[in-house]
Amino acid sequence: MFKKAWLLFINTFSISMTANSGYAMLGVIKNRFVDKYGWFTKEEMEDFIALAQSCPGPIACSSATIIGYESCGIVGALAAVFGVILPPFLMMILVTFFYTFISTNATVRIFITGMQAGVCAMLLDVVLGLFSGVQKMNKPFYYVMIILSFLYVRLTPYSIFFLAMICIAIAVVKTLLFTKKVEESL
Amino acid sequence: MIPVFEIFLNFLKIGLFAFGGAYAVIPLIEEQMVTNTKWMTFAEFSDLIAIDELTPGPIIVNSSTFIGMKLGGVPGAIAATLACMLPGMIIALTLIRLYSKYKEIPVILEAIRVLRCMSVALIFSVLIKMFMAAVFPDGFALKDVSYLSLAMVILSFFVLKKYKVNPLLVMLVCGCINLIASFII
Numbered sequence: 572m573f574k575k576a577w578l579l580f581i582n583t584f585s586i587s588m589t590a591n592s593g594y595a596m597l598g599v600i601k602n603r604f605v606d607k608y609g610w611f612t613k614e615e616m617e618d619f620i621a622l623a624q625s626c627p628g629p630i631a632c633s634s635a636t637i638i639g640y641e642s643c644g645i646v647g648a649l650a651a652v653f654g655v656i657l658p659p660f661l662m663m664i665l666v667t668f669f670y671t672f673i674s675t676n677a678t679v680r681i682f683i684t685g686m687q688a689g690v691c692a693m694l695l696d697v698v699l700g701l702f703s704g705v706q707k708m709n710k711p712f713y714y715v716m717i718i719l720s721f722l723y724v725r726l727t728p729y730s731i732f733f734l735a736m737i738c739i740a741i742a743v744v745k746t747l748l749f750t751k752k753v754e755e756s757l
Numbered sequence: 758m759i760p761v762f763e764i765f766l767n768f769l770k771i772g773l774f775a776f777g778g779a780y781a782v783i784p785l786i787e788e789q790m791v792t793n794t795k796w797m798t799f800a801e802f803s804d805l806i807a808i809d810e811l812t813p814g815p816i817i818v819n820s821s822t823f824i825g826m827k828l829g830g831v832p833g834a835i836a837a838t839l840a841c842m843l844p845g846m847i848i849a850l851t852l853i854r855l856y857s858k859y860k861e862i863p864v865i866l867e868a869i870r871v872l873r874c875m876s877v878a879l880i881f882s883v884l885i886k887m888f889m890a891a892v893f894p895d896g897f898a899l900k901d902v903s904y905l906s907l908a909m910v911i912l913s914f915f916v917l918k919k920y921k922v923n924p925l926l927v928m929l930v931c932g933c934i935n936l937i938a939s940f941i942i
Contacts, residue, residue, distance in 0.1 A: 587814065622852050625869050627775045628782075628845025629815030636849040645850075652846060659814020660838050663822035664831065666812055671827070674804065678936065685935025686807040687891045688906045689928030692913030693810065694884040696924075697780045701877045713874045720878035724784070731788050731879060735774045738875050742868035750863065 575643045576650040578608075583635050583654030596631045596655075600638065610642055631655050716741075759796065759828045761836045767794065768821050768840035775817055775845075776872040782817040782841075784879035786824070787886075796828055803887055810928055817841050905938055 586599045597620055604610050611619070619637045626633035632652055639651030673679045705713050716738070723734050767789055775782040783806060790797045797805070805823055809816045818838060825837025855862060891906045913927045 618856070619853075622856055623849065625852060625865055626845045626849045628772050628842050629775075629779060629817050631815050632818075632842045633845050633849040636846045637853050640850055640853055648846065648850065652842065656814075656818050656838060656842065659812065659818045660822050660834070662812055662814065663819050664826055664834055666808060667823050667826040667834075670804070670808065670823075681936050681939045682932040683804055683807055684891075684894070684906075685909065685932040686810075686928045687803055687887065687931075688909035688935075689913045689924070689931035690803070690807050690810060691884060691888045691891055691910045692917055692927065693924040694780070694783075694806075694880060694887065695910075695914050696917045698877060698881050698884060701780075701873065701880070705874055705877060708870065713870065716871055716874035717878045720875040721882060724879055724882045730793070731785060732770060732774055734875060735776075735872065738871045739868045742871040743864055745871075746864045746867045 572643045576646045579639050579647050580650040580654040583651045584657060587655045588658040761829050761832050764825055764829050764833050765836040765840045768837040772841035773844040779816045780880050781876040784883045786820055787883050803890060
């Protein structure tokens with residue numbers, strides 16, 4: 572069992588060091604654990620990834636938790652998650668040291684200011700990508716939710732966390748009403 | 758120095774509600790760190806997002822480590838990073854146990870869909886703020902508009918969309934253009 576946990580750690584660590592985005596990581600994870608080690612079938616892995624997407628936080632961590640847990644319990648889950656977060660964690664500690672030293676430098680400031688323009692463009696690309704995901708569901712309800720959430724965050728001083736609770740409550744009510752209707756029609 | 762426990766609690770909250778992909782965490786960090794606790798300025802927050810893009814690893818892990826480190830040194834970084842992923846881990850473990858019994862849970866699926874809609878709106882809202890800060894660096898006035906930034910945003914978006922270039926490259930080029938421009942003007 573500890574050998575398996577060690578293998579999990581080594582693999583997630585090396586994947587995390589080399590892959591840049593969460594989605595790029597998923598591809599490599601699939602590759603290692605399905606094709607190379609044969610611990611899971613392709614279908615199982617697809618289920619895991621779908622589940623991981625239902626969890627908050629980075630998809631890399633939630634998929635590592637699930638894969639680790641399914642291979643050797645809690646120890647595996649912890650080993651896999653630490654493998655995923657250790658490389659960016661260590662790296663960011665170094666980056667923070669550098670940042671505190673160079674962020675006040677005038678040249679560095681001009682460079683970072685320029686980068687902000689690129690960040691805006693990238694965020695716009697991200698928003699449009701997420702929006703096209705909503706479009707695929709093709710229901711006016713979800714568009715209304717986007718508009719209402721936007722109005723909430725722009726116009727009210729209340730917390731996003733409160734908004735998230737409202738969203739969850741709406742989802743629960745909607746599912747309950749919908750399933751009731753199905754039962755009635757039966 | 759801010760107490761490690763307080764850092765832990767704040768990031769627990771952020772980790773719990775970061776639904777809908779890597780970028781969903783950005784508005785949460787902005788609200789919690791800039792608006793609520795005032796542990797960061799908006800300028801620092803904008804820097805952080807740029808740094809997140811420069812460095813590999815999930816944005817939420819990078820941001821937590823960075824902010825934790827700034828607020829409480831290495832212990833703060835450890836507390837923030839652990840806290841931001843703990844809720845996700847616990848929920849993942851609960852779901853995988855339920856999953857083997859029920860396969861599909863309609864309430865959870867619906868909640869995820871609605872939260873994803875919320876994420877679109879929230880990220881868009883932060884985007885507007887960052888855009889305003891980049892294009893109107895000295896406050897909102899038509900005479901203060903930074904045409905260079907505006908042009909860079911539009912061009913970068915075009916390049917990202919049309920040629921699917923690595924965003925990291927686009928940002929580095931933007932930084933260089935700004936440097937060169939500052940030498941010329």
